[in-house]
Amino acid sequence: xxxxxxxxxxxxxxxxxxxxxxxxxxxxxxxxxxxxxxxxxxxxxxxxxxxxxxxxxxxxxxxxxxxxxxxxxxxxxxxxxxxxxxxxxxxxxxxxxxxxxxxxxxxxxxxxxxxxxxxxxxxxxxxxxxxxxxxxxxxxxxxxxxxxxxxxxxxxxxxxxxxxxxxxxxxxxxxxxxxxxxxxxxxxxxxxxxxxxxxxxxxxxxxxxxxxxxxxxxxxxxxxxxxxxxxxxxxxxxxxxxxxxxxxxxxxxxxxxxxxxxxxxxxxxxxxxxxxxxxxxxxxxxxxxxxxxxxxxxxxxxxxxxxxxxxxxxxxxxxxxxxxxxxxxxxxxxxxxxxxxxxxxxxxxxxxxxxxxxxxxxxxxxxxxxxxxxxxxxx
Amino acid sequence: xxxxxxxxxxxxxxxxxxxxxxxxxxxxxxxxxxxxxxxxxxxxxxxxxxxxxxxxxxxxxxxxxxxxxxxxxxxxxxxxxxxxxxxxxxxxxxxxxxxxxxxxxxxxxxxxxxxxxxxxxxxxxxxxxxxxxxxxxxxxxxxxxxxxxxxxxxxxxxxxxxxxxxxxxxxxxxxxxxxxxxxxxxxxxxxxxxxxxxxxxxxxxxxxxxxxxxxxxxxxxxxxxxxxxxxxxxxxxxxxxxxxxxxxxxxxxxxxxxxxxxxxxxxxxxxxxxxxxxxxxxxxxxxxxxxxxxxxxxxxxxxxxxxxxxxxxxxxxxxxxxxxxxxxxxxxxxxxxxxxxxxxxxxxxxxxxxxxxxxxxxxxxxxxxxxxxxxxx
Numbered sequence: 001x002x003x004x005x006x007x008x009x010x011x012x013x014x015x016x017x018x019x020x021x022x023x024x025x026x027x028x029x030x031x032x033x034x035x036x037x038x039x040x041x042x043x044x045x046x047x048x049x050x051x052x053x054x055x056x057x058x059x060x061x062x063x064x065x066x067x068x069x070x071x072x073x074x075x076x077x078x079x080x081x082x083x084x085x086x087x088x089x090x091x092x093x094x095x096x097x098x099x100x101x102x103x104x105x106x107x108x109x110x111x112x113x114x115x116x117x118x119x120x121x122x123x124x125x126x127x128x129x130x131x132x133x134x135x136x137x138x139x140x141x142x143x144x145x146x147x148x149x150x151x152x153x154x155x156x157x158x159x160x161x162x163x164x165x166x167x168x169x170x171x172x173x174x175x176x177x178x179x180x181x182x183x184x185x186x187x188x189x190x191x192x193x194x195x196x197x198x199x200x201x202x203x204x205x206x207x208x209x210x211x212x213x214x215x216x217x218x219x220x221x222x223x224x225x226x227x228x229x230x231x232x233x234x235x236x237x238x239x240x241x242x243x244x245x246x247x248x249x250x251x252x253x254x255x256x257x258x259x260x261x262x263x264x265x266x267x268x269x270x271x272x273x274x275x276x277x278x279x280x281x282x283x284x285x286x287x288x289x290x291x292x293x294x295x296x297x298x299x300x301x302x303x304x305x306x307x308x309x310x311x312x313x314x315x316x317x318x319x320x321x322x323x324x325x326x327x328x329x330x331x332x333x334x335x336x337x338x339x340x341x342x343x344x345x346x347x348x349x350x351x352x353x354x355x356x357x358x359x360x361x362x363x364x365x366x367x368x369x370x371x372x373x374x375x376x377x378x379x
Numbered sequence: 380x381x382x383x384x385x386x387x388x389x390x391x392x393x394x395x396x397x398x399x400x401x402x403x404x405x406x407x408x409x410x411x412x413x414x415x416x417x418x419x420x421x422x423x424x425x426x427x428x429x430x431x432x433x434x435x436x437x438x439x440x441x442x443x444x445x446x447x448x449x450x451x452x453x454x455x456x457x458x459x460x461x462x463x464x465x466x467x468x469x470x471x472x473x474x475x476x477x478x479x480x481x482x483x484x485x486x487x488x489x490x491x492x493x494x495x496x497x498x499x500x501x502x503x504x505x506x507x508x509x510x511x512x513x514x515x516x517x518x519x520x521x522x523x524x525x526x527x528x529x530x531x532x533x534x535x536x537x538x539x540x541x542x543x544x545x546x547x548x549x550x551x552x553x554x555x556x557x558x559x560x561x562x563x564x565x566x567x568x569x570x571x572x573x574x575x576x577x578x579x580x581x582x583x584x585x586x587x588x589x590x591x592x593x594x595x596x597x598x599x600x601x602x603x604x605x606x607x608x609x610x611x612x613x614x615x616x617x618x619x620x621x622x623x624x625x626x627x628x629x630x631x632x633x634x635x636x637x638x639x640x641x642x643x644x645x646x647x648x649x650x651x652x653x654x655x656x657x658x659x660x661x662x663x664x665x666x667x668x669x670x671x672x673x674x675x676x677x678x679x680x681x682x683x684x685x686x687x688x689x690x691x692x693x694x695x696x697x698x699x700x701x702x703x704x705x706x707x708x709x710x711x712x713x714x715x716x717x718x719x720x721x722x723x724x725x726x727x728x729x730x731x732x733x734x735x736x737x738x739x740x741x742x743x744x745x746x747x748x749x750x751x752x753x754x755x756x
Contacts (some may be wrong), residue, residue: 009406016581020668020671022666022671023668023670023671023674026671026674026675026678027674028478029678030674030677030678033682034681034682037636037681037682037685037686037700038681038685040696040697040699040700041682041685041686041691041692041696041700042685042691043692043695043696044422044505044506044692045505045509045607045695046692046695048694049694050694065545088414089728090501092722092724092728093728094714095725105622109543110543110545111543112543113543115543115544115545115546116543116544116545116546117545117548118546118547118548119548120547120548120549120550121550121552122549122550122551122552123549123551123552123553124551124552124553124555124557124561125552125554125561125562125717125719125722126562126692127423127554127557127558127559127561127562128421128422128423128562129522129692130504130551130554130557131422131423131510131557132509132510132513134514134549135510135517137547137549138517138549139516141545141546141559142520142545142547144545145544145545145546147541148544148545149543149544152543161583163516169589170495170496170498172456172497172498172499172500173470173499173500173501173502173508173512174500174501174502175500175501175502175503176502176503176505176508177502180505183505183508184502184503184504184505184506190463193472193517196677196681200501200670200674200677203501204669204670204673208668208669210668211439211589211590212589240484243655246542254592284449290664291448291582291669291670291673292578292579292582292586292669293404294667295582296404296408297404297580299574299578300408300411300412304412304415307420307690308415308416308420309415309419314419314420314421314422315422315424315504315506317423317426317428317475318422318423318424318425318507319419319421321589322418323415323418323419326415337472340503341472344502344503345470345503347470348612350574351471362718
């Protein structure tokens with residue numbers, strides 16, 4: 001290893017980056033845009049779910065139930081329709097997610113002290129929103145039911161029997177006290193942006209030299225394979241770090257995600273992750289000599305696993321066992337776990353041992369193979 | 380004109396065939412992605428790792444615990460004997476939920492006072508936490524109601540059956556089991572197609588320019604429009620094949636129903652392909668190197684996925700973001716896909732989406748042809 005050759009190689013790469021200001025601009029704008037788009041766009045919270053009601057009875061009792069829906073922050077009672085067909089059509093065309101059908105004998109059943117059934121039709125297409133909507137609707141209806149029962153017991157002179165509510169659940173949420181989906185998604189987005197930028201920057205770096213024919217020139221110089229690799233990756237490492245800082249700053253100051261861990265832990269994990277990502281990008285670039293092919297493979301091994309299998313949005317513990325086994329091979333899994341722990345939990349190094357060790361191993365293996373991947377030969 | 384387009388097409392297909400791995404790259408990645416996505420993409424919540432501390436050790440507390448563990452939603456990982464251990468378990472993510480039944484739980488219940496149960500939830504994943512809390516509330520409420528009914532029954536048996544109540548009957552339409560796969564598989568068709576087509580098209584012209592073959596083509600009598608048609612028709616066909624392939628695997632392997640008409644789906648797919656081809660072309664005409672094209676296509680693709688309703692409901696986005704989604708062809712295509720697969724809706728309901736894709740496609744295409752003409756000078 002000759003330092004002056006290494007520095008010369010890094011300078012060549014740096015000049016090349018500088019001469020292509022558009023790519024550099026994209027590399028620096030990308031994290032900002034991604035953070036804004038994803039930070040605002042990604043939310044799983046369901047509020048203001050549009051509701052249509054088909055009130056077959058139209059009595060004070062049924063109106064009271066609908067008022068309960070109206071009052072809930074989760075529902076917007078958009079419209080009361082006079083027949084079933086209009087309700088169907090509204091759900092078909094996505095104008096409402098939840099249809100409440102109150103039967104024609106609603107208040108009569110209640111007067112006869114029976115159980116009145118209220119039908120809640122939910123658009124199951126988006127199962128997550130549907131699940132939340134059903135939960136919220138159940139809460140609204142059971143609150144109404146409780147009120148009806150209390151009222152009845154009072155009139156029967158049994159109010160003393162009703163007593164207080166038998167069980168209270170005192171729920172406390174840790175780490176993300178307001179259950180904001182943004183707080184858990186933004187640390188994941190940082191990993192996603194880093195994977196994207198890393199893949200973008202390095203996966204074409206060798207392929208481009210082959211395609212343009214400059215590889216032969218490079219090979220004819222005394223620079224060694226290892227110097228080529230390091231020289232090419234060092235500038236990109238710098239850009240990757242700059243992007244990371246940009247993401248952290250935006251996440252904490254713009255989106256107000258709590259940061260409870262230490263900068264040191266953040267720095268170590270980010271460095272390890274960058275080494276892995278850049279190394280993988282470099283190997284792809286060496287293996288596939290045309291840029292189109294390299295770009296497709298780079299996406300397949302960096303962006304996709306990071307977005308799907310890292311636990312960034314989809315919880316890993318809910319995946320079937322074979323897929324869960326695959327996630328152990330996904331390096332971003334460890335980075336996302338570490339980021340969430342550092343940001344939200346604020347745990348120290350000792351609780352981060354598992355992801356740290358895994359990332360270190362990964363970085364070692366990838367580094368080792370990346371060193372050997374590139375050979376100075378023409379075939 | 381058709382002769383020239385035909386020659387252009389033959390050239391493109393020859394080029395594709397000469398690249399040994401091109402076909403593998405076009406077929407295998409989408410299939411792998413579909414399989415992994417299909418299994419990995421879920422917001423369903425089962426088997427939440429749970430720690431339960433019982434400080435009461437009564438028959439009532441044990442019954443409540445049995446209801447939690449018997450629900451299939453909560454997996455008991457440990458029954459720690461003190462509170463410190465809870466902190467530890469949640470810090471290490473070994474438990475996502477901790478339920479603590481306080482002393483005198485049974486005594487309070489019997490006295491008609493409120494018995495309290497403490498629940499600690501790891502909110503790191505807010506969605507899972509929210510759904511898990513919902514289940515806890517539901518189980519506790521059911522327990523309370525049963526207990527109260529029991530109690531009332533013993534005190535004044537004659538009233539037991541005569542309490543008025545309101546019950547909810549839930550009817551999930553289109554996806555009766557609320558199966559995540561039914562939601563995600565149609566979405567995957569749209570997003571994978573978008574990714575493949577934009578990527579391929581974005582590289583198409585830049586590549587010829589970077590290698591220097593664009594000039595050779597430009598000295599032939601071919602006209603810009605013919606050149607663009609010749610470039611895009613193969614990608615259009617690739618797109619159709621990919622949609623058919625993923626759609627087939629989705630219905631046969633993942634058992635997602637297809638309830639609509641193939642014609643509506645074909646129409647929607649064609650319109651969607653035209654608009655995505657136009658996006659790719661636009662990128663290709665704006666860039667001068669393949670790396671730029673690659674970066675730019677990402678600049679477009681990631682927000683396109685996020686702002687499409689693929690995983691995150693558009694209705695929960697802030698208004699400004701909701702407006703942006705109207706510029707996204709994927710947004711409309713997803714409605715068409717979910718409409719034809721799950722809802723079985725036809726043109727009478729899907730026409731606004733078709734119209735929007737046509738308008739977007741036409742505008743983008745016109746713009747990119749203009750740009751291409753200009754970039755030749």
